[in-house]
Amino acid sequence: MTSGFTIIRDTAPADVIPRGGVVAMGNFDGVHLGHRAVIAAALRMARLRAKPALAMTFEPHPRKFFSPNTPQFRLTDETGKLRLLAGTGLAGAVVMTFDATRAGTTAQDFIHHDLIERLGVSAVAVGYDFHFGKGRVGSPSLLVSEAPRLGIEVDVQPHVDFEERPVSSSAIRMALAEAQIANATAMLGGPWFVTGEVIHGEKRGRGLGYPTANIHLDRDCGLRHGIYAVRVGHGKGKDHRRFDGVASFGRRPTFDNGAPLLEVFLFDFQGDLYGAILDVAFIGFIRDELKFDGAEALVRQMDDDAACARIQLAAAPDAFPKLGEIG
Structure with a gap:
């Protein structure tokens, strides 16, 4: 147990598994508003029973198991997902390995072995x-029909809508691919964020007056290339600090048109961040990535981008994902 x-x-x-707990089940990619409705239902039932509420999730994502060669733009990796779940008030998470054995487990075996006997x-x-079990034949209606015989309660949450359409992880991926940051934030219930280690780059930004913290994102990241207003978290616990900033995600067409890279300039920061782990929350979209004729034109645009980012961030003073500690 941590924090x-x-x-x-x-x-x-078996002795670390709390008996009689309430489980919220799902893949929880992004832990969006639809997921949070399921979690809220689990928390309500847990309070009535004076029992812990847990999330049950699967790693790797089942899509990755069934289509290993197909690009998978995950909104959150495993650690990010768990940190978001920890920030909801849940007591913990059951992380089930999704492999060939899990894929071949029938829905009835899953209910009886995993939910009833083990948990x-x-x-x-x-x-x-939500569907589960071999061939995805397990469904909310199956759980509801089995509940009286098993002596458990089942709460099925309806869809949560945004602009008259159900909130879903795929809808959020599409919003990020189109740089619709406000829509993604609304569906997530907070800013979308990435976490990564600051690496050494070409250090061009330093020469331009904009030294950046460079982070490689997952190769399947589908965020639209462009310039963003961001808020950055660094450190844990009482040492946690936040900084406003402006970031570029893309291939740097003015220079090398290389592999996609996230380059973050932190406002009002002095120091060395190499090797640091940063959380970068995307607050607003500024513009698409562009190719400039030279450094002078680029710096003028960067000045304008920074000013625009400050305006967007001032309008969102508290915007940052609610993350819990998981060790």
Whole structure:
């Protein structure tokens, strides 16, 4: 247990699994508003029972198992997802390995072995579209039909809408691909963020007066290339600090048109961040990536971008994802 958030994996001994708990089930990519409705239902049922509420999720994402060679733009990697779940008030998460054995487990075996025998759940919360078990034949209606015989309660949450369409991870991916940051933020219930280690780059920004913290994102990241207003988190606990900034994600067409890279300039910061782990939250979109005739034209545009970012960030003073500690 770390910071009150328990992570239960396949190898966890039985004595660390809280019996009678309430489980919110889902893939939880992004932990968006639809997911949060399921989590809220689990928390309500847990409070009534004086039992812990846990999320149950699967790693790797089932899509990655079934289509390993297809690009998969995840909104959150495993660690990011767990940090978001830890920030919801849940007591912990059950992380189940999704492999050939899991893919071949029938829905009935999953219910009886995993939910009842191993976890000893007293209640389950799911979304209206959650499916599980071999061939995805397990459904909310199956859980509801089995509940009386198993002596558990099942809460099925309807879809949560944004602009008259259901909130979904795929809708958020599409919004990020189109740089619709406000829409993505609304569906997530907070800014989308990435986490990465600051690496050494070409140090061109330093010569231009804009030294940047460079971070490689996942190769399947589908965020639109461009310039963004960002808020950056650094450190943990009482040492956690936040900085406003402006960032470029793309291939640097003015210079080398290389592999995509996130380059973050922190306002009002002095120091060395090489090797540091940063959380970068995307607050607003400024413009598409452009190719400039030379450094002078680029710097003029960077000055304008920084000014625009400050305006956007001033309008969103508290915007940052609510993240919990997981160790």
